[in-house]
Amino acid sequence: MKxxxxxxxLITDKxxxxxxxxxxxxxxxxxxxxxxxxxxVHGAGSFGHPHVKKFGLSPExxxxxxxxxxxxxxxxxxxxxxxxxxxxxxxPMEFFNNPDFxxxxxxxxxxxxxxxxxxxxxxxxxxxxxxGDEIVRVLxxxxxxxxxxxxxxxxxxxxxxxxxxxxxxxxxxILKRIGDAGNKEDVTGGMKGKLExxxxxxxxxxxxxxxxxxxxxxxKFLEGRHVGTRLAKII
Numbered sequence: 175m176k177x178x179x180x181x182x183x184l185i186t187d188k189x190x191x192x193x194x195x196x197x198x199x200x201x202x203x204x205x206x207x208x209x210x211x212x213x214x215v216h217g218a219g220s221f222g223h224p225h226v227k228k229f230g231l232s233p234e235x236x237x238x239x240x241x242x243x244x245x246x247x248x249x250x251x252x253x254x255x256x257x258x259x260x261x262x263x264x265x266p267m268e269f270f271n272n273p274d275f276x277x278x279x280x281x282x283x284x285x286x287x288x289x290x291x292x293x294x295x296x297x298x299x300x301x302x303x304x305x306g307d308e309i310v311r312v313l314x315x316x317x318x319x320x321x322x323x324x325x326x327x328x329x330x331x332x333x334x335x336x337x338x339x340x341x342x343x344x345x346x347x348i349l350k351r352i353g354d355a356g357n358k359e360d361v362t363g364g365m366k367g368k369l370e371x372x373x374x375x376x377x378x379x380x381x382x383x384x385x386x387x388x389x390x391x392x393x394k395f396l397e398g399r400h401v402g403t404r405l406a407k408i409i
Contacts, residue, residue: 175211179310181326182217184386192220205257207393217306218292221246262286266293275316307371314375323395325386329402341406381405
């Protein structure tokens with residue numbers, strides 16, 4: 175079983191000022207490549223981030239953000255269905271209120287694809303943003319997958335060059351030099367936040383961060399091939 179995160183920057187227009195713009199052509203391209211036992215997580219992109227930025231985590235902000243995340247999840251799941259797959263959406267606001275990881279395992283064993291997404295969650299009497307990257311890390315810790323993939327719009331880039339491998343010897347230096355979300359609307363830390371979660375996951379299994387727009391990249395990851403930046407198991 176593998177866990178694959180589909181970045182919000184991949185399936186939505188996440189540029190500054192963009193608002194709830196889904197890239198359905200990219201969703202279809204990704205859906206055509208999905209195969210095998212996999213759990214999918216997708217980012218909230220321009221459906222979630224603008225609402226949090228404008229309204230914060232006030233009651234209105236929580237309602238608007240969660241509803242927008244559900245809209246994006248529905249669009250993505252419909253793409254999967256249209257390509258002959260059997261997604262089961264699991265919304266973090268509800269799921270992580272009383273998580274049942276055995277239920278996820280059972281869905282996978284029955285041939286379904288659990289699909290989670292960035293969302294707002296209630297924790298300790300307060301709402302907070304739970305990014306798709308964090309969700310992937312929690313799932314990895316609980317389920318122990320063969321590998322984890324992050325399909326973004328870019329691999330890990332330092333000084334203008336893609337990084338082939340991150341390991342115990344260089345991850346500290348790369349973290350220092352990595353950029354943030356640039357000009358994208360992002361309340362979850364951008365590439366740096368993704369890399370921090372990925373490094374924690376790399377204590378469990380290999381992690382790959384890659385450009386999901388590259389021809390066949392998602393399929394290559396799911397087939398167990400090297401794609402993008404590999405985080406070798408970090409102890």
